Amino acid sequence: MSLGANSGTYLDQFPDEAKLIRATFYSSFAALFVGALMGLLQVLHRVDMLRLIPSEDYYSYLTLHAVLLVLTFTIFFLVGVFTWGVTTSLDRGLEDLRYTWTWYGLMAGGSLLAGITIIGGFFDAIPLSAAVLYTFYAPLQAHPLFYIGLALFIVGSWFAGIDWFRSWWAWKRENPDERIPLPTFMALTTTLFWIISSLGVAISVVVFLIPWSLGFIDQVNALLTRTLFWFFGHAVVYFWLMPAYMLWYVMLPKISGGKLFSDPLARVVFVLFLILSTPTGIHHQYLDPGIAEGFKFIVMVNTMFLLLPSLLTAFTVVASMEHGARQRGGTGYFGWLRALPWRDPVFTGMALAGLMFAAAGFSGMINAGMNINYLVHNTWWVVGHFHLTVGTAVALTFMATTYWFLPQLTGKKIWNKSLGLAQVLLWFIGMTFMSNAMHRAGLAGIPRRTAEPQYSGFDFQPAAGSVAELNMQVVIGGTLLFVSTVLFIAIVVMTIRGSKVDTLPANGYAETLSGPEDAPLVLDNLRLWAGIAIALVVLAYALPLASIISRGGLFGPGGSPSPQFVDTVVFAGQAILDSLAGVVR
C-alpha cells in the first residue's frame, strides 16, 4: 500500500478537487499546444525556412512562446500537482472551494489578458501589443493589459499557496503532534519562497510598469525594474522545478516499485531551496553595468550553493530507483537498471527528464560562473540551457506524470500507453538535437533573441560542423518536439473521450525507507526557514537596490524623484494638514 491511499482513485476520494485539478491541467495543456506551435514557427523563421510574419514581429512569437510555456503551462500544472499533493497527504479536501475557484479564475483571467494582448501584436487592426519578451525589460513597453494580466496571474498563484496553507493549518489543529506529510511540506516551502521572490516582480509591475504603460509616469529606472524582475526571475525557475522534484521524490520511487530512500534528506533539499533560491537572481545580470562586481560575486557564491540540493536530489532519487529495481529482482552494480519499468511512459519520461537535468546542471554551472558567463551571455547557449531545465526536466516530467494523473482525475484509462512511451522518447530525442546545437552555437557566439542572427561580412566559426548544420539540427529538434507535443495532446484528448473503468490503481504516493521520524523537528519549523530566507534576501539585495536607486532614482536618471500625481497628492495632503493645524490652534 502507498501512503495517502485510502481507497480508490483521486476522483473517488476528492471529486470536487479533482474537477479543479482537471481545469488547471487542461488550461496548462492548451498553453502547451499554442506555445509549442510558436516555438516551431520561430525556429523555422530564425533559420529562414518559413516566414509567416515579418521579422519586426518576431518578438511577438517569442513572447507568446515564452509566456505561455514558462508561466502558463508550468504554473497551471504545478498548482494542480500541489493541490493533489496537499489533499492526498493530509487526507482532507480544500477548506473552501469557492476560494479555490477564485484563484483559478484569477490565474485564468490573467493568462487570457496577457495572451490576448500578445496575440494582438500580430494584427495591425488590433490596438494591442506586448512584444516585450518574457522578461519585459524597460524600455520595451507592452499594453497595460499585459502587465495587469501578469499581476492577476501571480496574485492568483499566491492565493493558491494560501489555500494549501489553510488546509495545513486546519489539519494541524486536528493533528498537533504529527509531522507535516512530505508532499505538503514540499508545497508549503515552495509557496513560501514563491511569495517572497515574486514580491520583486509584483513591485516592478504594479508600482512602475503599469503606471508607466498607462502614462501616469514618464519613465522608469530600467536597471531597477530589471533587477526586481531577476529578484523573481531565478526563483521562478525553482518554482517550476520544485513540483518536478516532488514528483521525482514521491512518485518515481513508487513507479519504480520501491520506496523513497530518505524523507529527511528530501526535507533538507526543500529547505535549502527555500532559503537559497531568491538571493541569486543577480547572476542573470553579470553583464549589467550599474551593479558592483562585489555584489555579483556574492550572488555567484549563493548560486553555487544551490548545486548542493540538486546533487542531494540526484543521490536520493537514484538510490530510490535502485531500491525499486532491486525489489523487482534487479541485481549487479548496474544490472539493476534493466529491471526498471522502462515500458511505462510515466517512469521513462521522469527518468529521462532527470538525466537531461544533470546535463542542464553542468551548463548551468557555466552560466553561474561570473567569468565564464561572459563567454555565453545572451547567446543561444542560454536558450539551450533552459530548454534542458524547464523545457525537459520540468516539461517532460509534467507530461510523463500526466499519464498517471489523468486516470486518477477522470477515472479513465490512458488511451494508448505505448504511444505515450513514443511521445516521451520523441521529446528526449528532439531536445537532444535542439539543445546540443543551441549550446554549440552559443559557444560560437551566435546570439539569442533575434530573428536575423547573421551579420554581413562575418561568419560564425563553430568548433565542430558548420552554422548550417547547427541550424538544421535545431530544425529537426524543434520539429520532433512539436510532433511530440501533438502526440501528447492527442493522447490526453482521446483519454478524456474514453469511458470510465473500475480497474485503475488507487491514489497514493511512495512510502519511505527512512521516514519523517528520522528527520530533526527543526526541519518542520517553517517560520525559522522563512525568516532565514528573508534575511538572506535582505543581505543580497539591500545594498545593490539602494545603490541603484541612489544613483538612478526610483524613476530613472533625469526623471522626477516621484511621479507628478504623487507630488500632487503630497502637496494636497500637506495643505490639508496645515489647514487642520490652523483650525486646531
Added chain:
Amino acid sequence: MRISRGGLLVVIAVMVPIVIELRTVFVHLGVDMSIAETGLLAAVMIGALLAWAIAPDIRGRKRSNEGSE
C-alpha cells in the same frame, strides 16, 4: 529477444545524445566527422544493438526483461 521492445526503444533513444556528443568529442581529438559519417556511426551502433537484442542468449541467462513490468 534479450530485451523488451520498450526497453530497446529507450536504449536507442539514449544512444542519440551519445552519437551527437561523440561527434564533438572526436573533433577535439582531431577527427572531423561529416554528417554522413556520423549517421553511419549511429546506424552501426543501432545495428549492433539490434543484433545483440535479437540474437539468442547463448550463455543461457535469464531473459533480461523478466521482472520488468
